[in-house]
Amino acid sequence: MSVNGQSAPGPKESTTPATPGAVTAAASPSAGSPAAGAAEPTGRTAPRLRRAVIVGGNRIPFARTGGAYTKSSNQDMLTAALDGLIARFGLQDERIGEVAAGAVLKHSRDFNLTREAVLGSALSAETPAYDLQQACATGLETVLGLANKIKLGQIDSAIAGGVDSASDAPIAVSEGLREVLLDLNRAKTLPQRLQVLSRLRPKDLAPDAPNTGEPRTGLSMGEHQALTTAQWKITREAQDELAFNSHRNLAAAYDAGFFDDLLTPYRGLTRDSNLRADTSLEKLATLKPVFGKNLGSAATMTAGNSTPLTDGASTVLLAAEDWADAHDLPKLATVVDGEAAAVDFVHGKDGLLMAPAFAVPRLLARNGLTLDDIDFFEIHEAFAGTVLSTLAAWEDEEFGRTRLGLDGAFGSIDRSRLNVNGSSLAAGHPFAATGGRIVASLAKMLHARGHVDGRPARGLISICAAGGQGVVAILEAL
Amino acid sequence: MTDKYTQFVSQGPGRDIARKLGLPQPVVLRRHQPGQPLVSGPVLVQGGGSGADALASTLLSWDLDVRRHAVPKEKLGAIILVLDELGRPEDLEKPVLTAATSLRDLAANARVITVSRAAADAENPATADPAAAAARQGVDGLLRSLAKELRAGATANGILLSGGAGTTSPSTLGALRFFLSGRSAFVDGQFLTVGSAEGQLPADAEKPLAGKVAVVTGAARGIGAAIARTLYRDGATLVVVDIPAAGDHLAAVANEVHGTALQLDISREDAGQRIIDHAVERHGGLDIVIHNAGITRDKLLANMDQGRWNSVIAVNIAAQLRINEALLASEHFRSSPRIVSVASTSGIAGNRGQTNYAASKGGVMGMVRATAPLIGSYGGSINAVAPGFIETEMTAKIPFATREIARRLNSLQQGGQPGDVAEAIAFLASDAAGGISGEVLRVCGQNLVGA
Numbered sequence: 001m002s003v004n005g006q007s008a009p010g011p012k013e014s015t016t017p018a019t020p021g022a023v024t025a026a027a028s029p030s031a032g033s034p035a036a037g038a039a040e041p042t043g044r045t046a047p048r049l050r051r052a053v054i055v056g057g058n059r060i061p062f063a064r065t066g067g068a069y070t071k072s073s074n075q076d077m078l079t080a081a082l083d084g085l086i087a088r089f090g091l092q093d094e095r096i097g098e099v100a101a102g103a104v105l106k107h108s109r110d111f112n113l114t115r116e117a118v119l120g121s122a123l124s125a126e127t128p129a130y131d132l133q134q135a136c137a138t139g140l141e142t143v144l145g146l147a148n149k150i151k152l153g154q155i156d157s158a159i160a161g162g163v164d165s166a167s168d169a170p171i172a173v174s175e176g177l178r179e180v181l182l183d184l185n186r187a188k189t190l191p192q193r194l195q196v197l198s199r200l201r202p203k204d205l206a207p208d209a210p211n212t213g214e215p216r217t218g219l220s221m222g223e224h225q226a227l228t229t230a231q232w233k234i235t236r237e238a239q240d241e242l243a244f245n246s247h248r249n250l251a252a253a254y255d256a257g258f259f260d261d262l263l264t265p266y267r268g269l270t271r272d273s274n275l276r277a278d279t280s281l282e283k284l285a286t287l288k289p290v291f292g293k294n295l296g297s298a299a300t301m302t303a304g305n306s307t308p309l310t311d312g313a314s315t316v317l318l319a320a321e322d323w324a325d326a327h328d329l330p331k332l333a334t335v336v337d338g339e340a341a342a343v344d345f346v347h348g349k350d351g352l353l354m355a356p357a358f359a360v361p362r363l364l365a366r367n368g369l370t371l372d373d374i375d376f377f378e379i380h381e382a383f384a385g386t387v388l389s390t391l392a393a394w395e396d397e398e399f400g401r402t403r404l405g406l407d408g409a410f411g412s413i414d415r416s417r418l419n420v421n422g423s424s425l426a427a428g429h430p431f432a433a434t435g436g437r438i439v440a441s442l443a444k445m446l447h448a449r450g451h452v453d454g455r456p457a458r459g460l461i462s463i464c465a466a467g468g469q470g471v472v473a474i475l476e477a478l
Numbered sequence: 479m480t481d482k483y484t485q486f487v488s489q490g491p492g493r494d495i496a497r498k499l500g501l502p503q504p505v506v507l508r509r510h511q512p513g514q515p516l517v518s519g520p521v522l523v524q525g526g527g528s529g530a531d532a533l534a535s536t537l538l539s540w541d542l543d544v545r546r547h548a549v550p551k552e553k554l555g556a557i558i559l560v561l562d563e564l565g566r567p568e569d570l571e572k573p574v575l576t577a578a579t580s581l582r583d584l585a586a587n588a589r590v591i592t593v594s595r596a597a598a599d600a601e602n603p604a605t606a607d608p609a610a611a612a613a614r615q616g617v618d619g620l621l622r623s624l625a626k627e628l629r630a631g632a633t634a635n636g637i638l639l640s641g642g643a644g645t646t647s648p649s650t651l652g653a654l655r656f657f658l659s660g661r662s663a664f665v666d667g668q669f670l671t672v673g674s675a676e677g678q679l680p681a682d683a684e685k686p687l688a689g690k691v692a693v694v695t696g697a698a699r700g701i702g703a704a705i706a707r708t709l710y711r712d713g714a715t716l717v718v719v720d721i722p723a724a725g726d727h728l729a730a731v732a733n734e735v736h737g738t739a740l741q742l743d744i745s746r747e748d749a750g751q752r753i754i755d756h757a758v759e760r761h762g763g764l765d766i767v768i769h770n771a772g773i774t775r776d777k778l779l780a781n782m783d784q785g786r787w788n789s790v791i792a793v794n795i796a797a798q799l800r801i802n803e804a805l806l807a808s809e810h811f812r813s814s815p816r817i818v819s820v821a822s823t824s825g826i827a828g829n830r831g832q833t834n835y836a837a838s839k840g841g842v843m844g845m846v847r848a849t850a851p852l853i854g855s856y857g858g859s860i861n862a863v864a865p866g867f868i869e870t871e872m873t874a875k876i877p878f879a880t881r882e883i884a885r886r887l888n889s890l891q892q893g894g895q896p897g898d899v900a901e902a903i904a905f906l907a908s909d910a911a912g913g914i915s916g917e918v919l920r921v922c923g924q925n926l927v928g929a
Contacts (some may be wrong), residue, residue: 086729090732093736257743259722260722
């Protein structure tokens, strides 16, 4: 319900009283949400909403594709991430309310990936699970969906997660071969079978490997972003600086032991293998551009300021407060609200990865907040250009007026609050696993910060996704 | 799992070949399994005093098959030699030589246990006149020699009474149960001093640690993982600790023992507080801490560098000292707290190439003795266990010939299992051992080197 694709910011209709915004307003008087004034419903019983808290998380280190996890399947990695979470929080034989996870690159045999991972884990075999898929937003969407179930009282505990392997990616047979094989299965006699086989052509034998290209444009994600990066005139220097900060911040977080209770080693890796603690702006400046080389203007996107293909898995333990208390578990933060958006990139109206630029203003407006009310920004670094284009759009008066329907620019953020413990440029980005990585890390940061100006510390998550989509969320410290 | 040689000579033609060639003939040791009887066969209690009588009736109440006089040709599970009333060396003759006639009737994996008074009783030195002290110290030499004479997995160990402990004090009985049982399989030729009448036998002998919250450091693998499994079997709630880099193995252990994994470098300044906070917040308290984490950085002293020396000292002893400081200062570690540290026979006998390691492990023993009175003021205890040659991933890396010699150089002619160390630790962590503190118990099969 929080991710309901609302089309405009502003107060909601009063017929849907049980918005997360209303709950927030009731819980903290300072949050003057426009939805707070929603009237009590008449004629039906409103669901009693309660808070969904983040207990903690666990992920395995992310590995560059073709590296440490080359031989690991999605199910292996998700099971490992689950088992580390179970060990951290003593959940052995526990029947969790529900587990939801997903993968973007998925074998057809993994139709029940999450349930199979649960069965292979130390959880009770009576724990139900479902798969979810929303491209790179998969991980965050599992958190929002399960948090909503907790808020509604449908479940008391949940594990959200995601996994992806670009190393162990599914390879499909070509359409031609697939049709022949299916027809062959239906053929009853030998002549019929021979007739079907005779349709086979050599080109049909070439496998159909997955790629990150958009089906409707044929452009890869990088080429799409290159268009957006150029449109918003994002410089090479700015992108390299963002990438440099990501590596520096992530390395510092590891050195400070920040990930000691967020990560469990796997297959010999104890840190994300993409992390270059010793990188420098000079080194990044030497890399050759890889995307946008045919755009006329100078290409700015390199392997250094773009996220590489990565393998990995992450999980987040969510709970109702009383369940966490009964199990003597920590409560780091609450899942306040979330919002999904999509843009029409097919006709070039907006850039492929620009949906969060719309989702965030809507989400903040619904919760009566501005960018100034956010203490930590976690903007997923699909490409440095994605983050910088989003920020540029928010700072642009024209964009604010014409595209967001505001009086002027949406606003700018305090850069010292952005991705303070590093993000995907350094850690890597196993598509569906990124949401869980960010949610668990942000929850820990918020809990450590505690209160700011008498109110709970607040964090914003923004994740762009293929298909012109984006999912964003607000977390608050406990 | 026993080593292949032991399997080979334990049965069939292998046994005959080994016997004819005079090769070592280790046997598969009796190790504790839940539900197993304490001892297999009748228990002969030798000794005529009131202490022996009281002990014999207690053993009867445990439903053991107790004999006060040997029945000729009857296979015995154990001989308990009660020598608590020795006044002069001559007093040894009658009970010892009477017991001697039964030695050939000992069953495989039988036990001989002496119960005598400590020669030097710190609390009451005046009571020990030279003749009594001579007799008491005589038991030490007698027992250690006898242990080397026993065959077929049989062991001999002694209980020393001091500080007001008697033959039926809780920890005397606790130690007796430990020595009789398969839990002490690889403990041989050793003494445990019961220093007080403190301690309490468990309500359920199979779950002596029920209701206790225990922390085990270095629990990701090897001896640490075995300790976690044994404490879990004995009823404890586990917090398993290891460095973050060992987190995957640690998680597997945590899930196996239904505990929680705490990825923590114990040499961090705040490690003690982090351990206390975790145990209290997640499990409501902290009763037992097992200092098992340790590293080796072997080098001859002439080639020793600062890094090797310092890292071993930092992890193996400095970290334990700092954590103990935090524990003793914490109001959450006040209810019969128990600390057990893993020392090493290297720290007792020395080992070439291990000056740093032996210094750290010697340090552990010094720390344990000095900490005993401090933790005793809270009704707690602290002890150490010194393993000898234990079959672990670490010792599997020793070159074959060296390893084969090292593993046979003890009275049981085989290496111990990680579980053997764990059993000794589980006993010392239990309330049944509450009257035992400041002790170092060797789990080495009576290794020929060292004390």
